[in-house]
Amino acid sequence: MPPREKLARLRRLVPPLVGDALDNLRASWRAQALTLAGIVWGAASVVLLLSLGSGFNDFLDFGFGKTGDRWVAVDPEYTSTEAGGRLPGRRIRFTVRDLDRVRAGVPSAGRAVAENQDIVPVVTPRRTRATVVSAAGPELFHIQNHAVGRGRYFDADDERRGRRVAVLGADLVEVFFGDLDPLGRTLQIGGEPFEVIGVLVRKGWQFMTNSDIHDRMIFVPLSAGLRALGDGETIETILVEPRRIQDEPVVRREVRAALWPLHNLPPEETRAVSFMSVPEISEPSRRIFFVLQLLLGVVGTVTLAMAGTGVANLMIAIAHERRAELAVRRTCGARRADLMLQLLVETAVVVLVGGTLGVAIGLSAVLLIQVAPLPPDFPPPRILPSVVSTTFLVLVAVGLAAGVAPARVAARVDPASALRVT
Amino acid sequence: MGALIALRDVRKRFSLGEGEVEILRGIDLDVDEGEFIAIMGPSGSGKTTMLEILGALSRPSAGSYHFDGDAIESHDDDALADLRAARMGFVFQTFNLMPRMTAVRNAALPLLYAGAGRAEREARARGLLERLGLGHRLDHRPGQMSGGERQRVAIARALVNDPRVVLADEPTGNLDEKTGREILELFDDLHGGGRTLIVVTHAPEVAERAGRVIRIRDGRIESDAAA
Numbered sequence A: 001m002p003p004r005e006k007l008a009r010l011r012r013l014v015p016p017l018v019g020d021a022l023d024n025l026r027a028s029w030r031a032q033a034l035t036l037a038g039i040v041w042g043a044a045s046v047v048l049l050l051s052l053g054s055g056f057n058d059f060l061d062f063g064f065g066k067t068g069d070r071w072v073a074v075d076p077e078y079t080s081t082e083a084g085g086r087l088p089g090r091r092i093r094f095t096v097r098d099l100d101r102v103r104a105g106v107p108s109a110g111r112a113v114a115e116n117q118d119i120v121p122v123v124t125p126r127r128t129r130a131t132v133v134s135a136a137g138p139e140l141f142h143i144q145n146h147a148v149g150r151g152r153y154f155d156a157d158d159e160r161r162g163r164r165v166a167v168l169g170a171d172l173v174e175v176f177f178g179d180l181d182p183l184g185r186t187l188q189i190g191g192e193p194f195e196v197i198g199v200l201v202r203k204g205w206q207f208m209t210n211s212d213i214h215d216r217m218i219f220v221p222l223s224a225g226l227r228a229l230g231d232g233e234t235i236e237t238i239l240v241e242p243r244r245i246q247d248e249p250v251v252r253r254e255v256r257a258a259l260w261p262l263h264n265l266p267p268e269e270t271r272a273v274s275f276m277s278v279p280e281i282s283e284p285s286r287r288i289f290f291v292l293q294l295l296l297g298v299v300g301t302v303t304l305a306m307a308g309t310g311v312a313n314l315m316i317a318i319a320h321e322r323r324a325e326l327a328v329r330r331t332c333g334a335r336r337a338d339l340m341l342q343l344l345v346e347t348a349v350v351v352l353v354g355g356t357l358g359v360a361i362g363l364s365a366v367l368l369i370q371v372a373p374l375p376p377d378f379p380p381p382r383i384l385p386s387v388v389s390t391t392f393l394v395l396v397a398v399g400l401a402a403g404v405a406p407a408r409v410a411a412r413v414d415p416a417s418a419l420r421v422t
Numbered sequence B: 001m002g003a004l005i006a007l008r009d010v011r012k013r014f015s016l017g018e019g020e021v022e023i024l025r026g027i028d029l030d031v032d033e034g035e036f037i038a039i040m041g042p043s044g045s046g047k048t049t050m051l052e053i054l055g056a057l058s059r060p061s062a063g064s065y066h067f068d069g070d071a072i073e074s075h076d077d078d079a080l081a082d083l084r085a086a087r088m089g090f091v092f093q094t095f096n097l098m099p100r101m102t103a104v105r106n107a108a109l110p111l112l113y114a115g116a117g118r119a120e121r122e123a124r125a126r127g128l129l130e131r132l133g134l135g136h137r138l139d140h141r142p143g144q145m146s147g148g149e150r151q152r153v154a155i156a157r158a159l160v161n162d163p164r165v166v167l168a169d170e171p172t173g174n175l176d177e178k179t180g181r182e183i184l185e186l187f188d189d190l191h192g193g194g195r196t197l198i199v200v201t202h203a204p205e206v207a208e209r210a211g212r213v214i215r216i217r218d219g220r221i222e223s224d225a226a227a
């Protein structure tokens, strides 16, 4: 039969067959309750497990996203080779010239910034406290995903003019100013006055720092900070952000190529700088979470597949029971394939009805967990449209697979037996 | 024009464990358009087996069967199904209606497989049921109907595709005398309208109405005579 006719036949047969299947289910659902329960349970667990999985994933994205998910920190180390008549073990020192080299010579990086961090006494009339202070270019704002809650972040102009301005982590306002409005007020950082121009939005616990340190830090421009915190020249770290996350290895190569001439290093030198990369650090946890999610999905799917076996058995029994009806349909002109289609449709309907109920129950369970009191760091499950559509895809697959054996029973029905119904 | 149905030396064998039994042992038969034939014979003589061959529900083990000039042997399984959908109607002793379908949907069933759309199926089944006096039972299910009404629905199902031949196996076997007579009157009407009917029966009343009676014994035609 040409495909177009086949399609027309399918479109003609399926709607009444679905109707018949629903009628049959309505008439006999009590007898099928146990089997249906298996499908309901299977579908509910797929939804629940996949939602838990995507909750974990969110948690990861969110946790890394808070501090920027793709920068690479370049730190100066000691040389391991002889070069320019100098012995191995020479200390490498970064200055602003290194930053300029990286900015000019690393095309796969979108942003680069220098950062020095130090713990220094910070003083206000209210309190004196040793505080982590970061001195960095304004690009740090983007690279580490800061968000300003009040006031503003320092900008290129502040940096160029060496203005002594400061942006506070969210938790420091109370510490240093109590109930007062911190904007426009002054902090003594390492003995020098800095004006507060902004307060960051609270980040909470951060995956990268394994703490809430960004909420308890002060951020100042590099130019002013270098003077207040260090020798005015030495840079501790350069953060580089690849344009695309997959360019991270290229960035490393380009950074070496850009810095080596500046420090008279031979190509075989590998130890002079070290790299600490967020993508590299997050990779193992992402892999674990991916495997976890896969596992949860597999557990759910296996549950559903087992329930599908139950439906297949039920439908095989039903096909046998209805051999007389099926034979009569053959006398009415049903082809073998039409009867197979009938059993496939009927099986799929059973699976989809049970499955829809299960999805609804699974979603309700997810909603319940979301509002339930959870342990503090437990990532709440999340309902994604893709979770629901994946579940239905699995259900359709299970329904069709479960329908194969019953369809074969239907195909074997002898049309002549219609004349011998007793 | 040739006969509507032509059987030549048709044999039907069934395998029984080790051996084989030959149930039909060389049947020759021509049926012309518009005939009303009764097939009679003792129980186990092969009547139903013959009807099953005539209805293209199974193939002869040997011999040839031409329906409307076509050799059935050359048809594949789908072609036989399509032939039944378009040109044959069946009436059974046990009615064999779909228990969860209304009268209309039961009667319309062959049209579904013959390729009619929903509206046409409904309209034709309705019209036919009304003509058979079941206008008040259209949306009833078989469980809500009497035996005679059920058999009428079954007859409507057999007629709905306007078949070339209606094949019935003991159509009055499960009905009381009065209801049986009503069904037979219906058959008379159909015959009067030019419909070809082949009815397997034990009942002499059927044979009385048929134009031709074929008697079968041990898988052979014993007699074939105008009634």
Ligand SMILES: Nc1ncnc2c1ncn2[C@@H]1O[C@H](COP(=O)(O)OP(=O)(O)OP(=O)(O)O)[C@@H](O)[C@H]1O
Binding pocket: B014, B015, B016, B023, B041, B042, B043, B044, B045, B046, B047, B048, B049, B050
């Ligand atoms: N599929 C089959 N396999 C084996 N034997 C069969 C099969 N179908 C029919 N028979 C045998 O063929 C013989 C004839 O059966 P058939 O049903 O044609 O008889 P019948 O004339 O219709 O009898 P009745 O009047 O009792 O309905 C019987 O002995 C029956 O057991």
Ligand SMILES: [Mg+2]
Binding pocket: B047, B048, B049, B169
């Ligand atoms: Mg019989």
